[in-house]
Amino acid sequence: MDQQQAQERAKNLRELLNQYSYEYHVLDKPSVPDAEYDEKLRELQDLEGEFPELITEDSPTQRVGGEPLEGFQKVQHNVPMLSLGNAFNHQELRDFARRATGGTDEPIAFVCELKIDGLAVSLTYENGKFVRGATRGDGTTGEDITSNLRTIRSIPLSIKETERLEIRGEAFMPHKSFLSLNEAKEENGEEPFANPRNAAAGSLRQLNPKIAASRNLDIFLYGVGEWEASELESHSERLERIKQLGFKTNPQWKKCETIEEVIDYVTHWEAERNNLSYEIDGIVIKVDNLDQQEELGYTAKSPRWAIAYKFPAEEVITTLTDIELNVGRTGVVTPTAILEPVRVAGTTVKRASLHNEDLIREKDIRIGDTVVVKKAGDIIPEVVRSVADKRTGKEEEYHMPDACPDCGSELVRLEEEVALRCINPNCPAQLKEGLIHFVSRNAMNIDGLGEKVIIQLFQENLIHTIADIYRLKREELLELERMGEKSVSNLLEAINVSKGNSLEKLLFGLGIRFIGSKAAKTLAEEFETMENLQNAVDEDLIAIDEIGDKMADSIVQYFSEEKVAALLDELRELEVNMTYLGRKRKTAENEEASVFAGKTVVLTGKMERYTRDEAKEQIEAQGGSVTGSVSKKTDLLIAGEDAGSKYDKAEKLGVEIWDEEKLQEALER
Known part of the structure; x- marks a missing residue:
């Protein structure tokens, strides 16, 4: 068989095999026996082996191939994949x-x-x-x-x-x-x-x-x-x-x-x-x-x-054998029920949240009780109630301790809070949880530095503060269990890469009370550098729409701490980025308002000067919102070549239409 014949046969085999696969895996109506599919797949494999240049990306032989990956690359979703209410x-x-x-x-x-x-x-x-x-x-x-x-x-x-x-x-x-x-x-x-x-x-x-x-x-x-x-x-x-x-x-x-x-x-x-x-x-x-x-x-x-x-959560009955305490990164001490193992919504549950001391009293939950357990949202196990009529008299009432179970410091209840809190800044449990938060995905996102590794490094006295992460040495890591040459190299590279993260990642990673990832992004966009934010006062912060009084007070209090200033100085010396790397939003205060400010924009057709992603990013950086379809709410359609049905719909609705040249003029203004 010459190459031209092989090319034609390979094309026919690919079409046949893709059709058979569709019938079997999508329609659940196979039209040929498995043996016939396997025979044709082997024929295609033999042809591609003899003529490797015939291999295509959509060939059925390419569903599983290539060497194992070293890690997964990050992907930005142009249209966010939002969760549902x-x-x-x-x-x-x-x-x-x-x-x-x-x-x-x-x-x-x-x-x-x-x-x-x-x-x-x-x-x-x-x-x-x-x-x-x-x-x-x-x-x-x-x-x-x-x-x-x-x-x-x-x-x-x-x-x-x-x-x-x-x-x-x-x-x-x-x-x-x-x-x-x-x-x-x-x-x-x-x-x-x-x-x-x-x-x-x-x-x-x-x-x-x-x-x-x-x-x-x-x-x-x-x-x-x-x-x-x-x-x-x-x-x-x-x-x-x-x-x-x-x-x-x-x-x-x-x-x-x-x-x-x-x-x-x-x-x-x-x-x-x-x-x-x-x-x-x-x-x-x-x-x-x-x-x-x-x-x-x-x-x-x-x-x-x-x-x-x-669907309503499945409820099951089991025995509460003990109550343990866990200390979070903000010092909150949370009681956790230890249960006789029981199956709930498809998994075996041994522990369940009790939230706080007030809830234990309100539900009259005692050690040794028969209790009802469910998974909140089918995910998090929690104790719903005790079954009082099954008590034998041997059950014990539970009282929260006065001291932190991890460091022994006095526990306090802050004003307007139901939780008990350890306020010792050097509490080992809080330090560990803070480190785990710092390296997490929405914070500094350091691959290979998960919870188990953080705990291992902490126990080996290699890290106590987040600055210590950037001082880790190859020879120290190689001495640890389950740390080989390749994993250590990958870990050190990931740590080094994280130094270049934009300011909002670092802000969220610091674990400032009341400041989530969205608020961290807002602060980074507004102040642009860590130094500017450190010097901000309540009035500066409250002036930002998304920042309320509690958040502003928390930020000012956090940056007034001497140990925080010392930590940030250490991180600067270790070359951790302290600058916002995104585009600053245009506002009436920082420059003349963009023509895109507050506008809903749709992009369609092929463009020469910009990719779709580049145009979207620049429009949104200037206060616009880019959506995927034309509607009554659309303010502006940017039309490239072969604009198609979106152009027709925009004309019908009376939406303003620009070409790419006008878009470029507006973006460069």
Whole structure:
């Protein structure tokens, strides 16, 4: 066979095998026996072995290949993968519907989908090829797990769509795969996975794609992040179009014309959930019409046009054998119930939160009690109540101690707080928790420096403050257990890379009370340098919309501490960046307001001077908001070549339209 014949045969085999795979893994209707599929796959492998130049990215032979990765690269989501607000009863669903209609009688349709209990992922296709897969992460930044997602056979490696498409869904482990995996782990003397969700997440975070491939994962696709196909007017149309492109959608979705139909759907699946071959933990309800979605908009954390109905938590009975105390990074001492092991919502629970001393008294919880346990949000175990009529008289009332269980310092209750707190700044428990927070993903994000490693370094007296992290030496690390040459090199490199993080990462990592990651970003944008923030007074801080009195007081108090000033001086000497590296927001105070300030902008068509991401970043840096579809709320459409249906819709709605040249003039003004 010459090369031309081989090329034609390989092309035919790829098309056949991709079709067979679609029929088997997506439609669940195989048209040929497994043996025929295997025979043709071997033929394609032989051809590609003889003519390596024939190998294509979407070849079925390339689903599992390549060497294990050293780590996952970070991925920025151009359109944030927001979480959903929750509803826990039927009245809250009715309230959601009323908000969606603005309290009017305007008819509005909803789409209901099963809420798959897995790992949210994003798939990106360019020119019809699968080019990148990523985890949701924190919604803004995820991890590139393309190699592992390629092993899921229900994910097409190529589609008949030339426009860039970023599609979203939930990767999961079916019950059958989960049981087989845990049986194998137990036979090998390994700890089994607690539930299918953990198994799916753990499988997709394997650095060796061959391990991920062996786990038999699956996926349902349910949404779009970016897509030029804006002629679609509803979410239900999108689901149908996604299916036509060869993606696997969940067949149980339903369009409902009223909220009462939604409630009937919810009630049905609450009863039937255990008859599925995969785990679900609720129902997702979305407004169907895309223009109505756009008008409803978003909060900082979630869309206003969608909500997740969470099934009621399973409650079980067990015995509370003891109460232990844990000291957090802010000194708060939290009581934790030690339980006779019991299965709750798919996992074995041995510990559960009791929150604080007042709650223990209010619920009259005693050591030795029979108690009811559930998982709050199906995630965090908590003691719901004691069962008083099962008491024998041997149960013991619990009293919180006067001293910190870790350092022995006096515990105090601050004004207006229910929690007891250790106020010793050198308490070992607080120091450890502070270090763990500093290296976490939303803070300095130091790969390889997780909780176990931090505790190990602390116990070996190698670190006590965050500055010590930047003084770690190779020879010290190599002497530790489970620290080889490669892992030490990777760790030191990650520590060094973190020195270049933007100011907001460091601010959040410092653990200033009341300052979360969003407030840290706001402060970094406003003050630009750590020195400016150190010199800020209450009035400067309160003038910022997102900063309230408590936050301002906490910031001023924090930076007034001598030990904080000394720590920051150490970090400067260690070359840790103290400057905001993002673009400063344009405001009326810092310069003439941008033409984009407060405007909702849509980008469409092909541009020569900017990539879509570059244009979006610059518009948002000047106070604009870039969305994916044209609606009544759109202020401006930026149109490149081949603008398509978004241009037509903008004209119809009377939206102002610019070309790329006018965009450039505005950005450079």
